[in-house]
Amino acid sequence: MAIKTVGVLGCGLMGSGIAQVTAGAGFRTVVLEVNEGVLTKGLARVEKFLTDGVAKGKVPEVVKTTTLANLSGTTKYADLKECDLIIEAIVENADVKKAAYAEVEAVVGPHCLIASNTSSLCITELAAATSRPDKVGGLHFFNPVPLMKLVEVIKALSTSADTHQALYDFAVAIGREPVTAPDRGGFIVNRLLIPYLLDAIRCYEGGLGTVEDIDKAMKLGCGHPMGPFTLLDFIGLDTTYFIANILFDEFREARFAPPPLLKRMVLAGHLGKKAGRGFYEYRS
Ligand code: CAA
Ligand code: NAD
Numbered sequence: 001m002a003i004k005t006v007g008v009l010g011c012g013l014m015g016s017g018i019a020q021v022t023a024g025a026g027f028r029t030v031v032l033e034v035n036e037g038v039l040t041k042g043l044a045r046v047e048k049f050l051t052d053g054v055a056k057g058k059v060p061e062v063v064k065t066t067t068l069a070n071l072s073g074t075t076k077y078a079d080l081k082e083c084d085l086i087i088e089a090i091v092e093n094a095d096v097k098k099a100a101y102a103e104v105e106a107v108v109g110p111h112c113l114i115a116s117n118t119s120s121l122c123i124t125e126l127a128a129a130t131s132r133p134d135k136v137g138g139l140h141f142f143n144p145v146p147l148m149k150l151v152e153v154i155k156a157l158s159t160s161a162d163t164h165q166a167l168y169d170f171a172v173a174i175g176r177e178p179v180t181a182p183d184r185g186g187f188i189v190n191r192l193l194i195p196y197l198l199d200a201i202r203c204y205e206g207g208l209g210t211v212e213d214i215d216k217a218m219k220l221g222c223g224h225p226m227g228p229f230t231l232l233d234f235i236g237l238d239t240t241y242f243i244a245n246i247l248f249d250e251f252r253e254a255r256f257a258p259p260p261l262l263k264r265m266v267l268a269g270h271l272g273k274k275a276g277r278g279f280y281e282y283r284s
Contacts, residue, residue: 003113003170004028007083009100011042011073013236013274014117015089017145020046022087023070024063024146025174030080031073039073046071049146077103085170087139089117092242097121098129105131115139115167119190119239120246123156123183133158137167140187141176143235152181152188185250186243194243195255197235200228202259211279233278241266 008019008031015031019042023029033039050067053059072079080086086104088097101114114136116126127136138154151171155164164180171178181187186194200214208214215227224231232240244258265271265278272278 003084003166003173005030005082005084007032007080007086007104007108009086009088009104010090011039011045012089013143014141014145015087016042016045017049017143018087018089018117018141019071020049020067020146021174021176024067026066027070027174028082029071030083031071032077032080033073033075035075039075043071043073049144053146077107080104081107081109083108083112085113085115087115087117089141092119092121092239092246094121094125097126101126101130101136111135113137113163113166117141120186120194120243120250122185122250123154124158127156127158134160135163137163138181138183138187139167139171140181140189142189149175149177150189151176151178153178154181154183154187156183185247190243190247194240194247197228197232197240198244198255198257198259198262201232201262204229205259205261229279233272233280233282236272236274237262237278238266238271 005028006022008015008029011019011031011033019029019031033042047068050059050064054061054064086108088100090096090100097116104114114130116123116138117140118138119140123138127133130136137156137159138152140152140154142148142150153164153168153171168178179188204211204214211229215229218224218227226234241258241262244256247256269275270277273282276282276284
C-alpha cells in the first residue's frame with residue numbers, strides 16, 4: 001500500500017517539524033490541532049523555519065513553496081479521512097493519545113497506519129487501545145525535526161512485519177536515517193539521554209555549579225552541541241517531566257525519578273524555551 005497522504009496530530013514543537021518534513025518530501029500533509037490559535041502558531045513555526053532556511057542558503061525557495069503547498073491545517077478529524085498514515089505528536093499522556101486514536105479511527109479507512117512519536121510510552125499499550133493493533137507502531141523523531149536525521153522505528157508486540165517495514169521505508173522516504181528500536185521505555189536514545197538530563201538537575205540542586213557553568217563544561221569539555229540545561233529547555237520541561245515519570249514507572253530505577261526542582265518548575269509554568277522561561281529566560 002502506497003502512502004500518499006499523511007495526517008499529523010499536534011502542531012507543537014514536534015508536530016510542526018514532522019509536518020514540515022513530510023510535506024517537504026512530497027506527501028500531502030494535513031496537520032490537526034485542538035484550536036485555530038494553536039494551529040496558526042504551529043503553521044507559522046513551519047513557515048519561519050523554511051524562511052530562515054532560505055535566508056541561510058540551506059533551503060531552496062522552491063522547496064519552501066512546495067512544502068507549504070503540500071501542507072494544510074485543520075481542527076476537524078473529518079479532514080483526516082483520506083490519510084494513509086497518521087503520525088501522532090500530541091502531549092505525552094497515554095489516555096489523551098488513546099482518545100485521539102479513537103477519533104482518528106472513526107474517520108480513516110481500515111488500511112490507515114498509525115504511528116506515535118511518543119518519547120517513552122509503551123507502543124504495545126497504545127496499539128491495544130485501537131481496533132488495528134497490527135497497523136500501529138512508533139516513529140520517534142528528534143527535536144528540531146528538520147535538522148535531526150534520526151528516527152527510531154518501534155515495533156510493538158502486535159505490530160505486523162508489513163507495518164514495521166512500511167514505517168521504516170517511510171522514514172527513508174522523508175530523508176531520515178531510521179534505526180529499529182525495541183518497545184521498551186525510552187527506546188534507545190531517551191533510555192540514555194533522560195537519566196543524564198535528570199542527573200544534571202540533581203547535580204545543580206546539589207551545588208555542583210551554576211546552570212551556565214554546567215552547560216559550558218559539557219559543551220566545551222565533551223563537545224556536546226548544547227549543555228544539559230539548554231537541551232532541557234529546548235525539549236520542554238513538561239515533556240521531560242512526563243517522560244521521567246513514565247520511565248520511572250516502567251523500570252523503577254532511581255535514575256529515572258524526576259528531581260524535585262523539575263516538578264516545581266513545571267508546576268510554576270517554567271516549561272523551557274516554548275514558554276519563554278525555563279532554566280534560562282527567552283525573548284520571543
Ligand atoms: N533550515 C535549514 N537549515 C538550517 C536552519 C533552517 N531554518 N537553521 C539552521 N540550519 C542548519 C545550519 O545552516 C547548519 O548547517 P551546517 O551544519 O551545514 O552549517 C545546521 O543547521 C546547524 O544550525 P546552526 O549552526 O544554526 O545551529 P547549531 O550549530 O547551534 O545547531 C542544533 C543547532 C542542530 C539544534 C544543535 O544545537 C543540536 O544538535 N542540539 C542538540 C539537539 C538534540 O540533542 N536534540 C535531541 C533532543 S531529545 C529528543 O528530541 C527526543 C525526545 O523524545 C525528548
Ligand atoms: P508540545 O507541547 O510542543 O506540543 C503538543 C501539541 O499537541 C500542542 O500544540 C497541543 O495543543 C497538541 N494537542 C494536545 N492534544 C491534542 C489532540 N487531542 N489533538 C491534536 N493536538 C493535540 O509537545 P511536543 O514537544 O511537540 O511533544 C509532542 C510529543 O512528541 C510527545 O509525545 C513528546 O513526548 C514527543 N517528543 C517530544 C520531543 C521534544 O524534544 N519535545 C522529542 C521527541 C518526541
